Amino acid sequence: MTEPSSRGGVSPARPxxxxxxDVEVRDLTKxxxxxxxxxxxxxxxxxxxxxxxxxxSGCGKTTTLRIIGGFEFPSEGDVFLRGCMATGVPPYRRxxxxxxxxxxxxxxxxxxxxxxxxxxxxxxxxRDVHRKxxxxxxxxxxxxLGDRSIRHLSGGQKQRVAIARALINEPAVLLLDxxxxxxxxxxxxxxxxxxxxxxxxxxxxxxxxxxxxxEALVMSDxxxxxxxxxxxxxxxxxxxxxxxxxxxxxxxxxxxxVLEARVIGAEADGMLRxxxxxxxxxxxxxxxxxxxxxxxxLSIRPEHVKIGRAADYYPNRWExxxxxxxxxxxxxxxxxxxxxxxxxxxxxxxxxxxxxxxxAKLQIGWARESAVLLRE
Amino acid sequence: MTTAxxxxxxxxxxxxxVQVPLLMPAMTLTLGIFWVAMAVLLVLSVYPFLSExxxxxxxxxQKFVTDEFYWHVVRTTLTLALLVTGLTLxxxxxxxxxxxxxxxxxxxxxxxxxxxxxxxxxxxxxxYGWLLLLSKQGLLNFALLRLGIVRDPVSLIFNMTGILxxxxxxxxxxxxxxILSVMTQLDPDLKQAAxxxxxxxxxxxxxxxxxxxLPGIISxxxxxxxxxxSAFVTPFFMGGGRVQVLSxxxxxxxxxxxxxxxxxVVFITLGLIVSILILTNRxxxxxxxxxxxxxx
Amino acid sequence: MxxxxxxxxxxxxxxxxxxxxxxxxxxxxxxxxxxxSSAPYGVFPPPGLSTKWFxxxxxxxxxxxxxxxxxxxxxxxMAVSLMVGTLAALALVRYRFFGRELVRAMFLxxxxxxRIALGVGILIxxxxxxxFGGLDSVVMAHVMVALPFVISVLSAxxxxxxxxxxxxxxxxxxxxxxxxxxxxxxxxxxxxxxxAFFAFITSWDEVETSIFxxxxxxxxxxxxxxxxxxxxxxxxxAALSVFLIVIALAVAVMLVVLLKPRELPQxxxxxxxxxDSGATA
Numbered sequence: 001m002t003e004p005s006s007r008g009g010v011s012p013a014r015p016x017x018x019x020x021x022d023v024e025v026r027d028l029t030k031x032x033x034x035x036x037x038x039x040x041x042x043x044x045x046x047x048x049x050x051x052x053x054x055x056x057s058g059c060g061k062t063t064t065l066r067i068i069g070g071f072e073f074p075s076e077g078d079v080f081l082r083g084c085m086a087t088g089v090p091p092y093r094r095x096x097x098x099x100x101x102x103x104x105x106x107x108x109x110x111x112x113x114x115x116x117x118x119x120x121x122x123x124x125x126x127r128d129v130h131r132k133x134x135x136x137x138x139x140x141x142x143x144x145l146g147d148r149s150i151r152h153l154s155g156g157q158k159q160r161v162a163i164a165r166a167l168i169n170e171p172a173v174l175l176l177d178x179x180x181x182x183x184x185x186x187x188x189x190x191x192x193x194x195x196x197x198x199x200x201x202x203x204x205x206x207x208x209x210x211x212x213x214x215e216a217l218v219m220s221d222x223x224x225x226x227x228x229x230x231x232x233x234x235x236x237x238x239x240x241x242x243x244x245x246x247x248x249x250x251x252x253x254x255x256x257x258v259l260e261a262r263v264i265g266a267e268a269d270g271m272l273r274x275x276x277x278x279x280x281x282x283x284x285x286x287x288x289x290x291x292x293x294x295x296x297x298l299s300i301r302p303e304h305v306k307i308g309r310a311a312d313y314y315p316n317r318w319e320x321x322x323x324x325x326x327x328x329x330x331x332x333x334x335x336x337x338x339x340x341x342x343x344x345x346x347x348x349x350x351x352x353x354x355x356x357x358x359x360a361k362l363q364i365g366w367a368r369e370s371a372v373l374l375r376e
Numbered sequence: 377m378t379t380a381x382x383x384x385x386x387x388x389x390x391x392x393x394v395q396v397p398l399l400m401p402a403m404t405l406t407l408g409i410f411w412v413a414m415a416v417l418l419v420l421s422v423y424p425f426l427s428e429x430x431x432x433x434x435x436x437x438q439k440f441v442t443d444e445f446y447w448h449v450v451r452t453t454l455t456l457a458l459l460v461t462g463l464t465l466x467x468x469x470x471x472x473x474x475x476x477x478x479x480x481x482x483x484x485x486x487x488x489x490x491x492x493x494x495x496x497x498x499x500x501x502x503x504y505g506w507l508l509l510l511s512k513q514g515l516l517n518f519a520l521l522r523l524g525i526v527r528d529p530v531s532l533i534f535n536m537t538g539i540l541x542x543x544x545x546x547x548x549x550x551x552x553x554x555i556l557s558v559m560t561q562l563d564p565d566l567k568q569a570a571x572x573x574x575x576x577x578x579x580x581x582x583x584x585x586x587x588x589x590l591p592g593i594i595s596x597x598x599x600x601x602x603x604x605x606s607a608f609v610t611p612f613f614m615g616g617g618r619v620q621v622l623s624x625x626x627x628x629x630x631x632x633x634x635x636x637x638x639x640x641v642v643f644i645t646l647g648l649i650v651s652i653l654i655l656t657n658r659x660x661x662x663x664x665x666x667x668x669x670x671x672x
Numbered sequence: 673m674x675x676x677x678x679x680x681x682x683x684x685x686x687x688x689x690x691x692x693x694x695x696x697x698x699x700x701x702x703x704x705x706x707x708x709s710s711a712p713y714g715v716f717p718p719p720g721l722s723t724k725w726f727x728x729x730x731x732x733x734x735x736x737x738x739x740x741x742x743x744x745x746x747x748x749x750m751a752v753s754l755m756v757g758t759l760a761a762l763a764l765v766r767y768r769f770f771g772r773e774l775v776r777a778m779f780l781x782x783x784x785x786x787r788i789a790l791g792v793g794i795l796i797x798x799x800x801x802x803x804f805g806g807l808d809s810v811v812m813a814h815v816m817v818a819l820p821f822v823i824s825v826l827s828a829x830x831x832x833x834x835x836x837x838x839x840x841x842x843x844x845x846x847x848x849x850x851x852x853x854x855x856x857x858x859x860x861x862x863x864x865x866x867x868a869f870f871a872f873i874t875s876w877d878e879v880e881t882s883i884f885x886x887x888x889x890x891x892x893x894x895x896x897x898x899x900x901x902x903x904x905x906x907x908x909x910a911a912l913s914v915f916l917i918v919i920a921l922a923v924a925v926m927l928v929v930l931l932k933p934r935e936l937p938q939x940x941x942x943x944x945x946x947x948d949s950g951a952t953a
Binding site for chain 3: 398399401402403405406407409410411412413414416417420426467470471473474475477485487489490491492493494495496497498499500501502503504505506507508509513514515518545548577602605606607608609613622623626627630635638639642645646649650653
C-alpha cells in the first residue's frame, strides 16, 4: 500500500529521495490460540521515516511491532528488513532494536552498563565502549549519570536510558512500544518533541506504536491506523485527519460528525446529492460514481461546521436549534439539532459565543468539500 | 514460500521440545536413582532377591502386620509425631507473633540465625547437647536440684520426654517459618477493624487472626509431622534403646541384614506419611469450601 | 484497640520469644562449655577448665579424614544439585508442556520419603550395581535429598524473574545462552545462594542417607560422630562439635553478608530520598 509521497502540511527539510523500503511486512497474520491478533497486515516503511502504528488497545499494533522485532513468530506472512527475508531470524540477529513499554532496564546493572550492554555482548573493546556510551549519553541528555543505579532514576531518566541503550547499537530500525505511556502529561509532551528531534537528527527509521492519536499526529511522517488486527488506513498525519477513509478512523482521530446518508442523484458539477436524515446535502463525489439509493456515511469535522453568518454562502445550510453549549477555553463546542434525528457538533472560536445558548435558533452549515465520504 | 513454510514447521517443533534437554539431567538423576531405588525396595519387600532362596512372598508384610510389637512401634511413632507437632505449634505460634512485632532488621536477622541454628549444626551435635543438658548430672537437673524444685534428679533422657524435647528443638523453625510467612501477609487493618467493631483482643485472635493464619499452621504441622515420623538420629540417641520408632526399626533391620523386612517397614512408614498428607489436604480443602474462601 | 500504658500481650510475647531463643541456644552453648571442661564425662558444673580434649581431637586422624571426605562430598553435592536443579527449574517454570505437573511431583517426591528409607534404597541399588564403597554413591544420595529443595527454591526465584528483561537482552544481541548468564542468573542470585548453602549444609550434616553407604575409608564426618557417640561419650566429641558450631556460624554469617546487599534496599527503602520525577528529566 504505497502512498504518494505528497505531504499536505509539514514538510521536513530533506530533499525528496526515491523511497527505500527499510521494513516491509506482507500479509502478516498472528493467531494466539483462537484469537486473531493480527489479520493480514501489510506495511511498507521507508528509510528515515517516523512511522507510527496507531490504534486502541488490543488492535494488534504491539503484536505487529513484536513480530518485526523478532519476539513473535507470525502464523502467516513474512517480514523483510532492508529487502532481506527476516521472518525466522531471532531478535539477536536482526538489525532492529526495541524500546520496550516496560522499559526493561536491567536492575542489576548501572546506567552505563545498561547502555553498554549491546556493545559488551559484541565484545567491543573497552575504549570504544566508553567513547560510544559518552556520546550517546550526550545525545539523550543524561551526561554524568553513568554510575547511577537504575533504581535511583526518575521516570523520564529511565526512558532516556532505554532509548540510549537501543540507539547505541546503531540499528537500522528503532522500534518503540508506547514508550511514553508511564509519564505524566508535561513530560510526555516534552519527550515527544525530543524524540522527534532525535529521529530527525539521526535519520534512523522509527516505528512507533501508540494509542494516543495526538501523539501520533504530532510526531509521525506517516501513520497506520489499526483496529481489530487490520490496518484501516495508512497516510500522513494530514491525510489521516482530513481524509479519513473509514468510520473508525474518522472518530478515532479527533472529533467527527458522522452522518448516515443515501444517494439521491448526481449533479452537473460532479457533486452528489444525498438524503441525510431527510435533509438534502451536497457532497463531493467519490472516485467511483455512486448510483442512486446507495447508502453511505459522511464525516464532517466540527471545526468545518459553521454557524450564523459564516454559513451564509454554503449550499448546505439549515436552521438548527442549539442543544448544548460547552465552553472549552479557546474554543466552544455546541451541539445543534438540524433534523429530527440529526444533531451535529460545531466548534467555534470563543469570540463567537454571542447568542449561543440552549434553545437558540441559528443558521448552520458546511462547505461541500468539508464532508468526506467514508468507505467502511 | 516453501523455505519459509519449512522453517516455520521446524520452529514450531523446536519450540515444543526445547524443555527436554533442560530436564534431561534432573530426570535422569531422579528417575535413575530415587525412583529406581524405591522400586527396588518395593520389589525387595515381596521378593527377597538378596537372600539364598528368593521367591515371591508376603511373609515380611505378614510378619509386620501380625506382630503386636510392630504395631506398638507404629503407635509410638504416631504418638511422638502428634506430641511433637502439638508442642511445636504451642511453642512456635507465639514466637511467630512476637517476631511480627519486630521492626529492626538487625535484630530480625539475629533471631532468624538463632532459630535456624539447630539446622546448621549437625543432628549429632544437637542430640549430644541435649544428652548433656538433660542427663542426671547435667545442667537442668543441677538447676532443679539447686532450686529445690525436685529432690532427686529427674530422668529426662533415654525416654519419650527426652526425645520430645530434642525433636521440638530441631523442628521449631519448621513450624515458625510457615506460620510467620502467612502472618506477615496479614492485613493489619483487619485486626483494627475487628477492634473497631468491639472485639476484645482474645476474640480478635480467635475469629480473625487464627482462621487467617490457618494455612500456615496446617503447612507447619504437615512438615513437622512428616519430619518426626521420618526422624532417626534423635530418637535413636535420646531414646537410648528403650523407645523404638519406625526409622529405628529400619536401621536395626539393615544392620541385621534383614533388608527385605527393612523395605517392608520403609513402605509402612511411607504409607503413614502419605495418608496423613492426603487426609490433611482434604481437611484443608473442606475447611475452605465450607468457609467459601478461595485459597491463594 | 484501646491504647494501653503497658501492652501486656506484647510483653508476654517478647518474653516468650526470649525464653524460646534461650531454649534453642542452650544445648549448643552447653557443648562449648563441656569442650573446655576437665571432666571426662558430662557433669555440671564442670570441675575445671582444660583444652585437653582439643589436643586429643587433633590426634584423631580418622576424624580428620572423615572431615575431608565430608567436605568433598558437600561441595560435589552443591555443584551437582545447583546445576541440575537450575536447568530443571527453568524447564518447569518457563515452558508449558504435557505432564508438567507430573514431572514436578516426580522431582519433589523425595521430600516426603524418610531419609533413612532413602538410604536403604540407595544402598541396595548401589550394591546391585557393584559400586558400593565410594564417595560417588554418597554424593548421589545427598543430591537426591538436596535436589527437591533446590528445584523448589529456584522455581520460586525464577517466577520472580522478569521475562521482558530476557527479551531486551536478546534484542540487544545476546543469544539465549548469553542471556541466561548475563540477565537471568543475576536475577535469581538470592535463590541460587540460598540453594547452594542449603545443599552444602544438608550434605555436610547428613547422617541417615550416608550411614549405610560408608565403610571406614569413605566415611563422612557426621557418621563418624554418630558411631563415636554410640560407643563413647567423652568430650572429644564436644571439642569436634565446637569446630562444627564455629563452621556453622561462619556459614550463617556468610549467608547474611551475601544476601544483605539485596535485602538492604527493601529494608531501608522508606528512608531513601525520593528521586525527582520530572523536574530534571
